Amino acid sequence: MNAIKKIAIIGKGKTGGQVVELARQTHRPYEVFDSHSDFTQVAWDSYCGAIVFIPAAALATHLETFIQSNLPMIIGTTGFEFPSDLRQRLLAKKISWIHGRNFSLGMQLVHSILTYLGTSSHLLPEAHGQIHEIHHTKKLDAPSGTAKAWAEWYGDKNIPITSERVGDVIGDHRFTLATPYEKISVQHQALSRSIFAQGAVWALDFLLQNQKAKQLYGLLPFEQIVPLALH
Known part of the structure; x- marks a missing residue:
């Protein structure tokens, strides 16, 4: 992982706020966006990855831009149905996305x-x-x-x-x-929302440490990643 690159934290809600706090406490460089940000103007090359906690409607709006960012992403949005061709598109671009309904x-x-x-x-x-x-x-x-x-x-x-x-x-x-x-x-x-932030950051770090692992390309559920990390 390139230490000078930032984490893009997308979402300022309760969980997104906990991700920000965790990044601050651990001295990780980061930048915060919300669902109203103009992502078409973002220089994605300056980020190592993104952690996304925004509403489903906002994710639908920005999904194509996120795909074109070519960044590994952790998606914590609930109530969203990913397009059927998304996994194949990410595989073709050799990009890893992890989605989860609960990152504990x-x-x-x-x-x-x-x-x-x-x-x-x-x-x-x-x-x-x-x-x-x-x-x-x-x-x-x-x-x-x-x-x-x-x-x-x-x-x-x-x-x-x-x-x-x-x-x-x-x-x-x-x-x-x-x-x-x-x-x-x-x-x-769940006694603290920080468990979701910790799990999301852990998942992003796992992707960054295994960027060449072909089995991680595409769209994978969080529960599939944890067993891989234990073996």
Whole structure:
């Protein structure tokens, strides 16, 4: 990684603000943009990569410009459906993008647990699963992207998901697998928004340290990256 190059932090919201604070604390050079910035005027060559936390509508507006930047990017936007040809376009340009609905590294442990429960659920033929998620009142999408991911990890996208919007709750997810005779619960509570910033910065550093790794080219989910880093 070229130490003199900056991180482009795109988004000034709660999570974007935590990325800025983390970069400041660790003395990383950075520049902050928001969804209204004129990205067509940005000299992308002066940046090593970008971390993006902007609303879905803004990402749709700027997506083409971001592709043309040729930068590795970490995309934390939720509620956005990436174009079907995006992965192939990034592969052709040998660019790595990581997208995630939750950049908590601890959440990756939950991923392993839910995947195991899903593949072992035949041991409990009468079991019924349910997911409940709680977030702050300013979160617009419901159910959360993380709750949807949990359903995918368990292996049942049709599992019931309930949602609450309360106060300033950062993120509280609970998975329950119940039979008439027993109950299994898995809960993850985000106590600080900094966990998302730490995970996003970690992901960008991983890309920068492995820029020639062909398996990282294209559009990859965050949960696919963590196991690669552990091997």
